[in-house]
Amino acid sequence: xxxxxxxxxxxxxxxxxxxxxxxxxxxxxxxxxxxxxxxxxxxxxxxxxxxxxxxxxxxxxxxxxxxxxx
Amino acid sequence: xxxxxxxxxxxxxxxxxxxxxxxxxxxxxxxxxxxxxxxxxxxxxxxxxxxxxxxxxxxxxxxxxxxxxxxxxxxxxxxxxxxxxxxxxxxxxxxxxxxxxxxxxxxxxxxxxxxxxxxxxxxxxxxxxxxxxxxxxxxxxxxxxxxxxxxxxxxxxxxxxxxxxxxxxxxxxxxxxxxxxxxxxxxxxxxxxxxxxxxxxxxxxxxxxxxxxxxxxxxxxxxxxxxxxxxxxxxxxxxxxxxxxxxxxxxxxxxxxxxxxxxxxxxxxxxxxxxxxxxxxxxxxxxxxxxxxxxxxxxxxxxxxxxxxxxxxxxxxxxxxxxxxxxxxxxxxxxxxxxxxxxxxxxxxxxxxxxxxxxxxxxxxxxxxxxxxxxxxxxxxxxxxxxxxxxxxxxxxxxxxxxxxxxxxxxxxxxxxxxxxxxxxxxxxxxxxxxxxxxxxxxxxxxxxxxxxxxxxxxxxxxxxxxxxxxxxxxxxxxxxxxxxxxxxxxxxxxxxxxxxxxxxxxxxxxxxxxx
Numbered sequence: 401x402x403x404x405x406x407x408x409x410x411x412x413x414x415x416x417x418x419x420x421x422x423x424x425x426x427x428x429x430x431x432x433x434x435x436x437x438x439x440x441x442x443x444x445x446x447x448x449x450x451x452x453x454x455x456x457x458x459x460x461x462x463x464x465x466x467x468x469x470x
Numbered sequence: 471x472x473x474x475x476x477x478x479x480x481x482x483x484x485x486x487x488x489x490x491x492x493x494x495x496x497x498x499x500x501x502x503x504x505x506x507x508x509x510x511x512x513x514x515x516x517x518x519x520x521x522x523x524x525x526x527x528x529x530x531x532x533x534x535x536x537x538x539x540x541x542x543x544x545x546x547x548x549x550x551x552x553x554x555x556x557x558x559x560x561x562x563x564x565x566x567x568x569x570x571x572x573x574x575x576x577x578x579x580x581x582x583x584x585x586x587x588x589x590x591x592x593x594x595x596x597x598x599x600x601x602x603x604x605x606x607x608x609x610x611x612x613x614x615x616x617x618x619x620x621x622x623x624x625x626x627x628x629x630x631x632x633x634x635x636x637x638x639x640x641x642x643x644x645x646x647x648x649x650x651x652x653x654x655x656x657x658x659x660x661x662x663x664x665x666x667x668x669x670x671x672x673x674x675x676x677x678x679x680x681x682x683x684x685x686x687x688x689x690x691x692x693x694x695x696x697x698x699x700x701x702x703x704x705x706x707x708x709x710x711x712x713x714x715x716x717x718x719x720x721x722x723x724x725x726x727x728x729x730x731x732x733x734x735x736x737x738x739x740x741x742x743x744x745x746x747x748x749x750x751x752x753x754x755x756x757x758x759x760x761x762x763x764x765x766x767x768x769x770x771x772x773x774x775x776x777x778x779x780x781x782x783x784x785x786x787x788x789x790x791x792x793x794x795x796x797x798x799x800x801x802x803x804x805x806x807x808x809x810x811x812x813x814x815x816x817x818x819x820x821x822x823x824x825x826x827x828x829x830x831x832x833x834x835x836x837x838x839x840x841x842x843x844x845x846x847x848x849x850x851x852x853x854x855x856x857x858x859x860x861x862x863x864x865x866x867x868x869x870x871x872x873x874x875x876x877x878x879x880x881x882x883x884x885x886x887x888x889x890x891x892x893x894x895x896x897x898x899x900x901x902x903x904x905x906x907x908x909x910x911x912x913x914x915x916x917x918x919x920x921x922x923x924x925x926x927x928x929x930x931x932x933x934x935x936x937x938x939x940x941x942x943x944x945x946x947x948x949x950x951x952x953x954x955x956x957x958x959x960x961x962x963x964x965x966x967x968x969x970x971x972x973x974x975x976x977x978x979x980x981x982x983x984x985x986x
Contacts, residue, residue, distance in 0.1 A: 408716070411628065412561055414603040414864020416664070418724065418734045418743075418761045421690045432761050434734050434807055435797070436743030452743055456799040460566055 401461065403429040403441045409460050410439075415453070433457060502951035503978070505985030508929060509952055510890035512850045513882060514945055515875055516672060518665065518808075518862035519606060519901025522655065522920040523584070525639040525868070529648065531935040532655040535584055535636065538906040543583050545624040545634065545904075546616075547711050556580040556624060556631035557713040563593060563632065565600040565864060577631055584634045584904070596869070597637060603864025604629040604902030607722070608663030608732035609693060609702045611900075611918050615662075618908030620919075628716045633904040637868060643876030644895065644924065651930040652982035657923035658909045659899040660942030661916040665862075666734040668898040668918075668942060669810040672852070673784075674770045675943045675960030677730040677915055678763060678813060684729070687760040691723035693732075724761070732915075735763035737812040739819050741792045741804065753819035765815040771946050772811060772827055774955040781848035783829045784811050785838040787856030790830035802833060803857030803865055808898075834859065835878060842878070845886030850949055853878065863901050879926060893926040894945055894979065910939055911971035913963055917941040925982035938981035939974055947978040 407417050410433055419432035428442035435453025439461075449458045527535035535543075547553050558580075563572035572593050587595045595601065605628045614623040614633070623633035639645050660671030670678055680688055694703045702719040709715035724733040736743040742755035744762050755762045775782045786809055788802035797804045809828075811817045817824045831838035831853060841847050854860075861871035875895055882893055900919035909917045923940065943961050950957055968976055 404716075408561060408628070409566070411605075412602050412864060413565060414862050414866070416734050418736070419691055421760070432759075434736075434743060434805070435799075436736070436745070436806070452745065452797060453799070 401441070401445055401447055403431060406431060406439055406441055406447065406461060410437075410457055413456075413460050415457065502954075503980040503983075503985060506952050506980070508890060508985055509892045509927070510849065511847055511887045511892070512949055512952065513847065513891065513893045514672070514850075514852045515878065515893065515895045516669070516852065516854055517871055517875060517895070517897045518860035518866070519899060519903070520861060520868075520897045520922060521900035521903040521905040522657070522907070522922050523905045524636045524900070524903045525642075526645075526648070526653060526655070526922050527584070527636050528638065528640065529645070529653055529655070529935070532653060533907060533937070534655075535906065542620060542906045544621060545582055546621045547713070548625045548717065549710065553582045553624065553712065556582055556634060559602055559630045559632045560628070560716065561602065563587070563602055563635075564595065565602060568599055580631050580634075584636050585631070587635050587637050589638070597639070597642065597872070598867050598869040600865060600867045601635070601863055602629050602632050603862070604632050606664045606899055606902035608661075608667060609695065609700070609722070610902070611662040612700045613702070614902075614904075615909060615919065618911075620904060620906055620908065623902075623904040625712045626717060627712075627902060629902070630712070633902055635903065639868070639872075642869070642872045644872045647876060647879055647895075647926065648924045649933060651927070651932065652925040652934045652936050654923040654925060654936045654938065654940055654982060656907065656937055657896065657921055657940040657944070658917035658942075659897075659919055659921050661732075661899075662918040663732055663899065664734060665805070665898050666807040667732050669808055670813075671916065671942050671960075672898070672945065673772060673810045674768055675946055675958045675964065676768045677732060678735070678766050678768070680725055680729045680731055680735075680764060682729075683725050687758055688725060690721075691760055692721065692725045692727060692729070693723040694719070694721040695727060731763055734761075734807045736761045737806055737809060738762055738765045739812050741789070741797075741806055741809070741812070743806045763813055765818065766813045767815055769958060770811065770814060770816075771949060771955075771958065772823075773816060774950070774958065775850055775953065776823065776827075778953055778955055780850060780953045780955075782850035783827050783848045783852070784809070785829050785831035785835075785841075785851060785853045787831045787835050787838075787854060787859065788833055789828070791833055800865065801856075801858045805857045805860070808854050808860075835874065839878060839881050842881045842885045847885070847887055849953070861897070882926070889928055891927060892929070892948070892979070892983070894923060895926065896923040896942070896945075897921045910941070910968055910973040910976065912941075912973075913967035915960075916964075925979060927983060929983045929985055931982055931984050934982065936982040938977040940977050940979065944977055944979055947976070948980070951978055
């Protein structure tokens with residue numbers, strides 16, 4: 401799943417994208433959302449959800465979430 | 471451009487000051503309407519993300535869709551040509567998990583005109599269903615309004631045809647309340663864009679500021695605009711036509727190039743979307759996170775009310791629940807950026823002002839309703855429903871919020887304070903949804919798209935449609951006049967800007983009242 405697809409799916413659910421930037425390693429994107437959830441998206445298609453609101457975002461993306469802070 | 475820090479210094483001093491004289495910068499309020507003192511209690515209910523035409527476009531006597539010209543109903547593509555048909559709603563009209571869904575394929579080939587979501591001959595989606603959210607952002611809103619023509623809502627959306635959606639809301643409880651009292655049909659959102667910014671306009675009539683943002687973690691969130699300064703710079707790989715996909719921009723950030731925060735940032739204090747810093751104060755959000763806004767110091771309407779010893783409160787649905795248990799979805803789905811005072815140093819954790827003025831409305835507004843029933847509301851109350859009851863696209867439906875707010879109004883009508891009460895029910899912003907009426911030309915920050923507003927009071931005209939031009943700051947105008955407060959700087963600037971454009975002045979809500 402690429403960053404654009406993740407943004408589309410999450411924002412359609414009323415969870416605003418609040419930040420999007422290349423990660424420190426330069427091998428993917430860091431996405432932040434208004435619920436407090438963050439998604440690390442690798443250029444290889446890998447994705448990891450964390451932060452507040454991660455459960456709802458993971459559900460939207462049909463993936464399990466890192467159990468942190470929600 | 472550098473910001474003047476005079477106001478910020480005043481704000482800091484305000485917390486320590488008991489002097490009741492107005493600050494030097496403040497203008498004097500305009501003459502209040504006769505009889506305004508009959509209003510002793512003001513209640514503002516702030517719902518989410520509906521344009522006027524989206525809910526009240528067919529309200530009898532209002533300037534609705536029925537009165538729009540054919541030209542104003544048509545949307546244009548990104549090159550300025552009239553679209554031959556609307557693009558589909560990307561990923562479908564209904565929210566994920568809704569059954570039966572209205573898929574993207576089912577929204578292909580819609581004619582270039584508004585469509586009614588709950589039309590029995592169309593999609594027939596009831597008001598109780600959650601639908602696809604839409605971009606509702608500062609620069610996109612200005613690009614969509616397109617100088618007042620309102621013909622680029624689809625072109626600069628992320629949801630295809632969705633901005634052209636509306637609902638037959640004639641059977642809703644709030645429609646009946648609007649018929650009983652006053653529907654204002656020229657009420658515009660105070661600022662362009664989204665909820666974060668328009669909540670700031672409700673309490674401050676100002677744009678929040680991020681000092682030295684270019685040297686902060688938020689630097690990549692500084693937007694890149696085109697030469698106009700009012701539109702985003704379009705990326706080279708952006709689809710040329712709205713029918714080909716969602717537009718792309720060079721940098722669609724939260725901050726203007728001169729560091730004003732215009733799209734969603736997180737509060738610096740808990741409850742915030744950002745956790746505390748590791749090992750840091752548990753009451754704060756991590757200040758190193760790029761989306762944490764530094765504490766704000768601009769004067770707010772709360773500061774002005776406190777200055778004049780007027781009691782007031784911001785009642786937030788599920789506030790204490792979220793502090794105690796964390797947020798839960800889909801209920802209550804607390805929204806951190808809908809709590810505007812939680813961005814201000816004057817209301818930081820541990821302050822007396824926070825304890826006194828930032829109140830828990832309870833789950834489903836239970837504590838707020840109890841205060842209504844007890845006749846214990848302060849002179850000015852703001853009520854923010856919890857997320858699942860706020861009518862926001864994407865995670866809330868219209869029916870649940872409409873019924874909740876109507877229930878709150880029913881309690882208000884029976885309150886011991888009702889005989890001298892003014893209630894304003896409005897929406898923070900349009901939620902990215904099209905409306906056909908051009909906003910008044912104002913200043914750099916707004917007004918934006920037209921939104922519904924209902925004026926409710928024993929002194930409200932009955933069965934009346936008020937055509938007076940208002941915006942969100944009109945609520946502040948009324949409060950300022952009623953309680954003889956110093957005028958917030960942003961209202962002065964807005965009034966001058968509107969006058970400079972030859973527009974009629976924005977009203978103070980008294981057009982909907984009969985105070986004599």
